[in-house]
Amino acid sequence: AQSVSQHNHHVILSEAASLELGCNYSYGGTVNLFWYVQYPGQHLQLLLKYFSGDPLVKGIKGFEAEFIKSKFSFNLRKPSVQWSDTAEYFCAVNARNRDDKIIFGKGTRLHILP
Amino acid sequence: EAQVTQNPRYLITVTGKKLTVTCSQNMNHEYMSWYRQDPGLGLRQIYYSMNVEVTDKGDVPEGYKVSRKEKRNFPLILESPSPNQTSLYFCASMWNFGAYNEQFFGPGTRLTVL
Numbered sequence: 001a002q003s004v005s006q007h008n009h010h011v012i013l014s015e016a017a018s019l020e021l022g023c024n025y026s027y028g029g030t031v032n033l034f035w036y037v038q039y040p041g042q043h044l045q046l047l048l049k050y051f052s053g054d055p056l057v058k059g060i061k062g063f064e065a066e067f068i069k070s071k072f073s074f075n076l077r078k079p080s081v082q083w084s085d086t087a088e089y090f091c092a093v094n095a096r097n098r099d100d101k102i103i104f105g106k107g108t109r110l111h112i113l114p
Numbered sequence: 115e116a117q118v119t120q121n122p123r124y125l126i127t128v129t130g131k132k133l134t135v136t137c138s139q140n141m142n143h144e145y146m147s148w149y150r151q152d153p154g155l156g157l158r159q160i161y162y163s164m165n166v167e168v169t170d171k172g173d174v175p176e177g178y179k180v181s182r183k184e185k186r187n188f189p190l191i192l193e194s195p196s197p198n199q200t201s202l203y204f205c206a207s208m209w210n211f212g213a214y215n216e217q218f219f220g221p222g223t224r225l226t227v228l
Contacts, residue, residue: 006156034216036219043204043220044204101162101173104149106154
């Protein structure tokens with residue numbers, strides 16, 4: 001069965017620090033990959049997505065992610081975080097042409113200190 | 115405005131009292147899905163629907179029912195709620211389960227079962 005692992009459950013950073021959140025998935029075929037963000041008290045919003053093409057994907061709010069097929073990874077990065085980035089981040093994977101489910105990771109809670 | 119709406123947003127109920135959480139989307143999306151979000155467990159899919167009159171179980175369907183009589187609506191029914199169904203519920207929709215689509219999420223329904 002597919003699975004998604006987010007290695008960091010809770011990350012605390014100071015403003016202007018660089019961020020990298022890990023995401024690994026377990027399916028060996030073609031995948032669609034997503035990062036969603038959930039700000040406190042709000043619903044999930046799409047940060048970025050990878051379907052095909054350039055493995056370095058740029059999203060909203062200065063976030064980017066790199067798909068490394070050989071490592072089954074899709075890590076989220078931001079060079080300089082802001083206090084407003086405090087939120088929970090979810091990686092999600094859909095195994096294309098396999099089934100009709102989108103599997104979410106357990107989330108990483110990011111807390112930015114002002 | 116394109117959106118997914120859920121009602122109610124907050125609900126406190128007692129064990130065994132049947133309830134329905136409504137979900138509606140105005141984007142003519144074919145695919146709709148229900149998730150529950152619990153601390154440390156991320157989002158887990160309850161049920162999904164590929165189109166009208168087509169529904170299928172997700173990862174945690176026990177204790178829930180759904181129906182898809184119209185394209186825009188996908189209500190979640192708890193026939194006999196129990197305290198372990200206390201959770202934050204999200205409805206999501208997507209154009210279809212194709213290769214290049216993303217999900218749009220509703221604002222969430224926080225359910226407490228006493």
